[in-house]
Amino acid sequence: xxxxxxxxxxxxxxxxxxxxxxxxxxxxxxxxxxxxxxxxxxxxxxxxxxxxxxxxxxxxxxxxxxxxxxxxxxxxxxxxxxxxxxxxxxxxxxxxxxxxxxxxxxxxxxxxxxxxxxxxxxxxxxxxxxxxxxxxxxxxxxxxxxxxxxxxxxxxxxxxxxxxxxxxxxxxxxxxxxxxxxxxxxxxxxxxxxxxxxxxxxxxxxxxxxxxxxxxxxxxxxx
Numbered sequence: 412x413x414x415x416x417x418x419x420x421x422x423x424x425x426x427x428x429x430x431x432x433x434x435x436x437x438x439x440x441x442x443x444x445x446x447x448x449x450x451x452x453x454x455x456x457x458x459x460x461x462x463x464x465x466x467x468x469x470x471x472x473x474x475x476x477x478x479x480x481x482x483x484x485x486x487x488x489x490x491x492x493x494x495x496x497x498x499x500x501x502x503x504x505x506x507x508x509x510x511x512x513x514x515x516x517x518x519x520x521x522x523x524x525x526x527x528x529x530x531x532x533x534x535x536x537x538x539x540x541x542x543x544x545x546x547x548x549x550x551x552x553x554x555x556x557x558x559x560x561x562x563x564x565x566x567x568x569x570x571x572x573x574x575x576x577x578x579x580x581x582x583x584x585x586x587x588x589x590x591x592x593x594x595x596x597x598x599x600x601x602x603x604x605x606x607x608x609x610x611x612x613x614x615x616x617x618x619x620x621x622x623x624x625x626x627x628x629x630x631x632x633x634x
Contacts, residue, residue, distance in 0.1 A: 413530045416442040416457060418450040418476070419465040419492070424515075428463060431519045438526065447471035447479075454480050459487060461526055466493035466500075474504060481508050486583040488529040490522070501540060508614065510581055511535040532582040571605040578602055579621030 415438050419425045425443055432438045441457045444450040447468055454462065462480060466473035477489045490511030491504050501512050511525035514537045521537060528535040567575065570591070577587045584602070588595045611617050 412437055412439050413461050413526060414439050414441045414457065414459040415461045415463060415526065416440075416444065416450065416453050416459045417463050418444045418468070418473075419463075420445045420468055421465070424465070424492075427519065428522065431522060435523070437530075447476045450476060451479060451483075454484055454487065458484065461488045461490065461530060463490045463492065463522065463526065466491055466495060474507060474509070477504070477509050478507050486585075488581065490525045490529060490535070492522070496540065501536065505534075506615070512540070513537050514539055529581065532577065532580045532586070534580065566608055567605050568601075571601050571608070574598055574601040575605040575609075575617065576621065576624075576626050579617045579626055 415432060417425060417428045417432075417440065419428065422445075425445070429440065429443070432440050441459055442453040444453050447470055450462070450464070453459075462477075464473050464477060468476060471479075473491055473493070477491070480487055480489065485508075488511070489509045490513060491509050492513050492515055493500065494515050495501075496514060504512055510529040510533075512535070513521050513525050517537055517539060525535040525537075573591060574587055577590060578584075582590070584595050584598045587593075587598045591598070593601075606612070606617070609620060611620055
């Protein structure tokens, strides 16, 4: 079950999100916040798996807040709600680690789909931004090849490749351990070995490598 916190300063929007989640057996709503400070306090207190976050919060925009949340709780998955369709906004959100990007003009069931997708380790970009989604994956693959020609996945052991793929698409070490029936320390070791072989030094490097291998396309939900 996904533990969810909702963050939006508009009471009507917040109430609508609560109604969307109400009664769904795979979600547990553990908090609501109307400001960045409330959201940060709730994340520390409740340790949610998912935060659904409005881009346009007063005082601190949603992207800046997402960065703060991920600094303190890197395993949290964030779904961003926004009016902004410009590619630069979407790209910046993905760059810092936001896993879901949903337009506020979209039907409410897309919010549910986004939460379920990121809960499962996938990347969700609103289908209204399908052109951007495909282009982003393509560019990440090109950048990986251009900036640093990376060895193929075949240079990894089967287990190293399995762990790295799950890590790239957003699973935490604990989740990977459960999925592949290993201890967390073993998962960390396999990930370290894979990154060392492929010369990957950061989370963004892993994401780019995953894009170059087509892992995100395989993990996205069809709209």
